[in-house]
Amino acid sequence: MSSYVPGLEGIVAAQTAISMVDGANGRLVYRGYVIADLAEEMSFEEVAYLLWYGQLPNRAQLERLTTELAASRSLTPAATIALDALPKDTDPMDVLRSVVSVQGVEHKLEKPTIPLAIHATGSFPTILATFHRRQLGLEPVKPRADLGHAANYLYMLNGKESSPELVHALNTYLVLLADHGMNASTFVARVIASTDSDLASCLVGAIGALKGPAHGGAPSAVMDQLEKIGTAENADRWMRAARKEKVRFMGFGHRIYRTYDPRAKILKELCARLNPKFYELASKVEETALQILHEEHPERPQATNVEFYSAGVLQAIGLPKEYFPPTFAVSRASGWTAHVLEQSGNNRLIRPQSEYVGPEPRKPVPLSERG
Amino acid sequence: MNRASVHLHVVPEFSPGLEGVVAAQTAVSEVDGANGRLIYRGGYLIEDLAPSVTYEEVAYLLWHGDLPDSTQLETLHKHMASARSLNNSARGALMSTDPATDLMDVLRTVTSAQGSAKTMVKPSLDQAIALTAVFPTIVAAAHRRRLGYDVVEPRDDLSHSANLLWMMEGKEPGVERVHWLDSYLMLLADHGLNASTFAARVIASTGSDLTSAVVGAVGALKGPAHGGATLAARSMLDKIGSASNAEKWLRESHARHERFAGFGHRVYRTYDPRAKILREMARTAAPELHRTAARTEELALAILHEAHPERPNATNVDFWASVVLTGAGIPKEMFTCMFATSRVVGWTAHVLESLADLRIIRPASVWIGPEPGKKPAAIAKR
Numbered sequence: 001m002s003s004y005v006p007g008l009e010g011i012v013a014a015q016t017a018i019s020m021v022d023g024a025n026g027r028l029v030y031r032g033y034v035i036a037d038l039a040e041e042m043s044f045e046e047v048a049y050l051l052w053y054g055q056l057p058n059r060a061q062l063e064r065l066t067t068e069l070a071a072s073r074s075l076t077p078a079a080t081i082a083l084d085a086l087p088k089d090t091d092p093m094d095v096l097r098s099v100v101s102v103q104g105v106e107h108k109l110e111k112p113t114i115p116l117a118i119h120a121t122g123s124f125p126t127i128l129a130t131f132h133r134r135q136l137g138l139e140p141v142k143p144r145a146d147l148g149h150a151a152n153y154l155y156m157l158n159g160k161e162s163s164p165e166l167v168h169a170l171n172t173y174l175v176l177l178a179d180h181g182m183n184a185s186t187f188v189a190r191v192i193a194s195t196d197s198d199l200a201s202c203l204v205g206a207i208g209a210l211k212g213p214a215h216g217g218a219p220s221a222v223m224d225q226l227e228k229i230g231t232a233e234n235a236d237r238w239m240r241a242a243r244k245e246k247v248r249f250m251g252f253g254h255r256i257y258r259t260y261d262p263r264a265k266i267l268k269e270l271c272a273r274l275n276p277k278f279y280e281l282a283s284k285v286e287e288t289a290l291q292i293l294h295e296e297h298p299e300r301p302q303a304t305n306v307e308f309y310s311a312g313v314l315q316a317i318g319l320p321k322e323y324f325p326p327t328f329a330v331s332r333a334s335g336w337t338a339h340v341l342e343q344s345g346n347n348r349l350i351r352p353q354s355e356y357v358g359p360e361p362r363k364p365v366p367l368s369e370r371g
Numbered sequence: 372m373n374r375a376s377v378h379l380h381v382v383p384e385f386s387p388g389l390e391g392v393v394a395a396q397t398a399v400s401e402v403d404g405a406n407g408r409l410i411y412r413g414g415y416l417i418e419d420l421a422p423s424v425t426y427e428e429v430a431y432l433l434w435h436g437d438l439p440d441s442t443q444l445e446t447l448h449k450h451m452a453s454a455r456s457l458n459n460s461a462r463g464a465l466m467s468t469d470p471a472t473d474l475m476d477v478l479r480t481v482t483s484a485q486g487s488a489k490t491m492v493k494p495s496l497d498q499a500i501a502l503t504a505v506f507p508t509i510v511a512a513a514h515r516r517r518l519g520y521d522v523v524e525p526r527d528d529l530s531h532s533a534n535l536l537w538m539m540e541g542k543e544p545g546v547e548r549v550h551w552l553d554s555y556l557m558l559l560a561d562h563g564l565n566a567s568t569f570a571a572r573v574i575a576s577t578g579s580d581l582t583s584a585v586v587g588a589v590g591a592l593k594g595p596a597h598g599g600a601t602l603a604a605r606s607m608l609d610k611i612g613s614a615s616n617a618e619k620w621l622r623e624s625h626a627r628h629e630r631f632a633g634f635g636h637r638v639y640r641t642y643d644p645r646a647k648i649l650r651e652m653a654r655t656a657a658p659e660l661h662r663t664a665a666r667t668e669e670l671a672l673a674i675l676h677e678a679h680p681e682r683p684n685a686t687n688v689d690f691w692a693s694v695v696l697t698g699a700g701i702p703k704e705m706f707t708c709m710f711a712t713s714r715v716v717g718w719t720a721h722v723l724e725s726l727a728d729l730r731i732i733r734p735a736s737v738w739i740g741p742e743p744g745k746k747p748a749a750i751a752k753r
Contacts, residue, residue, distance in 0.1 A: 003393065004393040004394075004395070004396055005393075006516070006728075006730045007730040007731055007732050007733060008392075008394055008732050008733065008734035008735075009733070009734075009735075009737060010550050010735055011389075011392055012385045012386075012734065012736060013389055013732045013734035013735065013736065013738050014736045015384075015385060015736065015737045015738075015739045016736045016737070016738065016739065016740070017738070017739050017740030017741075018740070020736075020738040020740065020743060022743065027743065029738075029740075029743040029744075031740055031741065032740055032741035032742065032744075032745045033743075033745060033746075033747050034743060034744055037746060037747055038747060041747070042747070046750075056747055056748065056750075056753055057752075057753065058750065058753040059748075059750055059751070059753075062750065066385060078467040078468050079467070080467075080468065081467035082463055082464040082467040082468075082484060083467070084463070085459060085460050085462070085463020085464060085467070085484070085486055086463070086484065087459075087460065087487075087498075088462050088490075089489045090460075090487045090489060091487070091488060091490065091491065092489065094483070094486070094487035094582075095487065097483050097487075097583065097586060098460075098464060098483040098484045098487055100463060100482060101476070101480040101483050101586070102467055102468065102480045104476070104477060105468055105469070105472045105476040105477070105480065106467075106472070106473055106474065107471050107472060107473060109473065109593070109595065109684070128407055141475060163696045164684070181735075181736055182733065182734050182735060182736040183733055184573055184574075184576060184577050184731055184732055184733050185495050185577075185731065187568055187573060187734060188573045188574055188587055191566055191569060191570045191573065191591060192566075192570055192587065192591040192594070193594075194388065194566060194594070194596070195567075195591050195592070195593070195594020195595070195596045195597035195598075196594040196595045196597075196599075197590055197591060197592075197593045197594035197597075198476075198545050198590075198593065200476070200479075200590075201479060201587075201589070201591070201593050201594075202590065204479060204483065204586055204587065204590050205570055205586070205587030205588075205590045205591065206587075207576060207583070208574045208579055208580075208582075208583025208586055208587045209573060209574040209576075209577050209579060209581065209583070209587065210577070210579075210713060211491070211577070211578035211579045211583050212519050212574070212575075212576070212577020212578040212583075212731075213491070213578040214576070214577045214578045214658075214729075214731045215577035215578075215579075215731065216577075217491070217577075217578065217579075220417075222679055255519030255731075255733060261715070264650075270653055275747045281717035317713055321676050322687025328522060338435075348387040348390075349388050349389035349566060349597070349637075350388050350566055350569065351388055351389065351390070351564070351565055351566050351569070351593045351637060352389035352390075352392045352393065352395075352396065352564050352569060353389075353391060353392060353393050353394065353564060354393065354395045354396065354397045354564040354565070355393050355395070355396045355397070355398075356397065356398070356400075356401035356403075356410070357396045357397065357398050358397075358399075358401065358410070358412055358413065358434070359398075359414035360408055360411060361408070361414045361415070361416055362413070362414045362415065363398065363415075363419055364415050364419050364420055364424065365438065366422075366423065367423075367438075367440070367441060367444070368427070368441070369441040370438055370439070370441070371439070371440035371442075
């Protein structure tokens with residue numbers, strides 16, 4: 001038995017061919033391709049195909065996948081009823097967790113398959129868009145099969161088509177976030193899959209993990225902090241004062257990258273183009289944060305993480321900040337399902353050990369004599 | 372260690388299934404496989420608790436770290452009894468599903484809806500109590516819908532187990548059946564770092580809420596390799612049918628290289644202490660099924676010993692749990708849900724424990740894909 005490593009840091013929990021986080025060189029690799037080579041060129045559908053099938057699709061394969069995803073955009077009657085029963089002020093992550101659970105109900109246990117992965121991934125934007133419109137007191141908009149995954153998500157949210165620029169930005173975000181090694185939510189999905197459970201159970205568990213502020217819950221925290229800082233001129237003063245009170249800078253710090261996160265780099269450029277107002281403040285805040293962090297810990301690497309500029313990109317696209325984490329889920333659904341398929345293809349129950357730190361065995365006292 | 376070296380240069384040891392890897396420190400329970408002991412929080416052996424301690428007392432023990440006195444127990448009773456009703460979101464989710472839906476899917480969905488909230492709340496003992504209290508309401512309602520009956524509302528004057536049978540059947544159960552069900556529920560309440568408990572701890576490690584952790588755990592327990600084993604054991608006993616048919620059936624099944632349901636465990640090297648307690652209880656709870664099961668066990672162990680003399684005695688808890696649950700009047704389609712109804716206490720206790728030193732659980736992986744850096748071909752050239 002090996003000794004306890006908190007957070008399982010450095011402990012290998014799986015072999016995977018889906019993605020690799022090469023922290024030392026600042027590379028994220030999907031199935032052999034470096035993210036920078038995919039981000040601005042590929043549609044989300046192409047990347048999902050790559051993650052599921054292991055190679056980029058040719059035109060016919062891509063067309064088939066696009067059709068299948070588009071055909072998976074409707075909610076089941078049960079999912080619609082369950083969604084309508086939730087109060088309008090429910091956290092969209094809770095909505096997603098609950099409705100993905102209903103959408104995936106079955107009569108008999110089914111083994112995870114690519115068609116089921118496509119089916120689940122196709123439904124995430126519809127769940128969120130339907131709920132968002134309900135919050136605004138608007139009728140849901142029917143999905144459009146002629147639009148891509150990103151374009152259709154925006155169409156269903158807003159009831160009208162978005163500009164190619166915004167569609168491209170959302171698509172890039174979805175490509176960049178689609179997978180990232182053995183992160184906590186992906187690992188949960190694999191743990192659940194290891195019991196031979198169904199795909200919906202894996203996804204519901206993964207959504208629950210992504211909800212945590214230490215994982216996907218961070219982009220909205222970035223917005224909150226930037227709102228507090230207010231202006232670029234105020235950044236240095238606010239941040240130094242905050243630091244004295246041990247306030248964490250949101251959007252900084254990553255356990256893996258030793259150089260600049262390659263996704264953050266791409267999102268930063270996108271943010272500068274799309275959201276100059278945000279960028280003006282955010283880039284100043286970033287500069288200040290890195291300066292202060294460097295003063296405190298000169299040995300640590302540059303630490304801007306993907307959440308930081310995601311916030312500006314998603315804001316430019318028009319998403320309310322409560323929809324940042326579930327939009328992360330829209331993207332990561334492709335990675336989660338790919339990992340579930342990989343796990344169930346070569347499965348062994350994930351059942352680690354624990355180290356008992358309680359008292360030595362003793363006898364219970366009868367109820368009447370306790371107190 | 373530098374993470375990149377893990378990926379690219381040194382190939383670190385990989386233990387499939389994390390077998391033997393310590394993933395948490397815990398005082399909630401300890402599976403001492405070598406000595407065949409299960410220890411619940413506070414240091415109590417399961418066989419010392421089983422004869423006299425109720426499910427509610429065990430819940431208190433796992434949450435608080437020691438057994439309650441009578442005032443504390445009374446307070447917990449009241450608290451749980453007041454938390455048995457479904458809210459509107461949960462009712463909506465329950466009624467949305469086709470009555471024939473898998474009961475674990477209903478449990479996963481309705482629990483998620485019941486725990487949906489406007490803002491993220493840190494896991495708390497109150498939420499642990501509320502989740503534990505509402506599980507019987509969800510599974511009993513799903514069961515009655517499946518049969519086409521109206522849902523029976525919970526009663527606050529009954530114990531956890533008695534109320535569960537009441538909501539399933541619409542009439543008050545006898546004390547013996549309540550005792551059998553209650554014993555089952557307290558015996559299964561926790562069991563070290565099994566897959567569902569581990570899933571709950573990983574989810575909680577991100578700072579997520581208790582409902583998310585529990586819903587993930589329900590999903591993991593649904594898997595046939597985890598919570599499905601009790602049903603599999605009962606289905607095997609149904610196929611065997613009688614003690615006199617056991618030898619023929621088992622020999623034929625073994626010749627076909629089938630696995631016997633209810634045998635084998637990764638941890639115990641001696642007889643599972645919970646199986647021992649349930650085996651004794653099964654004598655009175657389900658005498659006829661006990662005879663078939665006892666004969667089946669005897670033969671199965673003999674056949675397994677012939678095939679693998681080096682392996683230990685391997686009857687697991689699921690085997691005898693299936694007999695006791697049958698005696699308690701639980702239909703077999705509900706077995707996995709009963710497991711969840713019990714284990715929710717352990718899941719929540721583990722999550723609450725983990726809050727004291729929360730650190731995101733993010734293991735490493737080994738890259739077995741193609742050499743990184745190949746350039747994507749244009750679509751027309753693929």
